[in-house]
Amino acid sequence: MKPLSTYIVPAQPGFYTVYDVEDIKKIEIGEPVIAWRIETHLRDANDEAFSSCFPLTADGEPGSNCIGVQNPDMTVTVFHDTTFRTLADFQADRYPKD
Numbered sequence: 001m002k003p004l005s006t007y008i009v010p011a012q013p014g015f016y017t018v019y020d021v022e023d024i025k026k027i028e029i030g031e032p033v034i035a036w037r038i039e040t041h042l043r044d045a046n047d048e049a050f051s052s053c054f055p056l057t058a059d060g061e062p063g064s065n066c067i068g069v070q071n072p073d074m075t076v077t078v079f080h081d082t083t084f085r086t087l088a089d090f091q092a093d094r095y096p097k098d
Helices: 087-094
Strands: 005-010 016-021 026-032 035-042 049-056 066-070 076-078
Touching: 016 087, 026 087, 076 087
Parallel strands: none
Antiparallel strands: 005 035, 016 026, 016 066, 035 049, 066 076
16 A cells, blocks of 8 residues: 655664564664654545554664664563563563573
8 A cells, every 4th residue: 555645754862673583582672763754544435544653774674573662761662562661571571481
């Protein structure tokens, strides 16, 4: 679906990509977010619009295993899910120890 509009805005310092490395069951911090791509789409025929925000790095879009961002206050926001207080909290939730 083609977006109605796309904007690129600079990111404030302190945002980092977060990756899920499934083969070793580890959540890792990646590269800094330098900008955000904001896309607006129509949800349905009733012209209800919604927007989504995507991180961009110096290399462009992050890899497909990027599942969120670490915020400047060290919380972790997982795309389409929730926010965790710390990376360790997210790690423990995603891959609980047996």
